Amino acid sequence: MQDKVIYYETLHQGYGQYFEVEHVLFEQRTEQWHLSIFETKSLGRVMALNGAIQTTERDEFIYHEMLTHVPLLAHGQAKKVLIIGGGDGGILREVAKHRELTSITMVEIDASVIEMCQTYFPNHSAGAFDDPRLNLTIQDGLEFVRQCNEQFDVIISDCTDPVGPGEVLFSSEFYQNCQRLLAPNGIFVAQNGVPFLQPDEISNTVRRMHSYVTDCTFYMTAVPTYIGGNMAFVWATDNQMAKSVSLDELQLRFTRAGLATRFYTPALHQASFALPAYIQQAVASA
């Protein structure tokens, strides 16, 4: 009998997850990454960049729906969205479901991630790269926001962890520029790691964001692929009302938008802003 091929994630020191690999579908050095895509029985197809698991077929909907519909439905009148990163296309697919949007700008650093994910994860983007509202740019996200002078209602940073090419997307300069690009009442959200294993990410973000926005907090949800407990999403806006839209109003916006979701519900949206005490303390003491 052949030995099983095992893929060990290398994101956290001394703690991790592994996958039994059915087949390796793609494994290559791209412009920025060591990109691996493989088939597993447990979570379907899996993509890793430099040894860190990015997305899996089975649970991607949780992350993508929560990172997209929470800011868009909280805003309620968004027309223009900027996505930074997101090469697998999952955020784009969810953003494109919002028919009221007039433009979607996406800035991804590595064209190969987009190309390979369209090949091996066709359901992530589900055709959204052909959406006529999309302006796609292959560029570093920090460079893009430095040079950009457009205004956006919602900015979503679907980035890798703060090491390597993704590190700049957690910098003060990036946050300051995103704040400058937000239209009045605009909302910025970003994946901010799993605080139980990456506690510094909460305090670093609050400290770096603090002088630029009035309301900087987090909402959370459990995504099985991102091990170690609930994942945190940073929420930054000058619109202090956006976080506390009533359940009835969220339900109305959700129904009006005609969204089909598998994870997001207005009640989960509201509940996701309830933070455990240790996160509240990390935010308060940052």
Ligand code: SAM
């Ligand atoms: N959901 C994942 C997670 O939490 O691990 C991340 C998703 S993955 C799609 C992140 C994307 O960000 C990748 O496609 C990567 O190429 C892109 N990216 C990383 N650094 C970037 C940068 N500086 N500018 C633009 N895109 C970047």
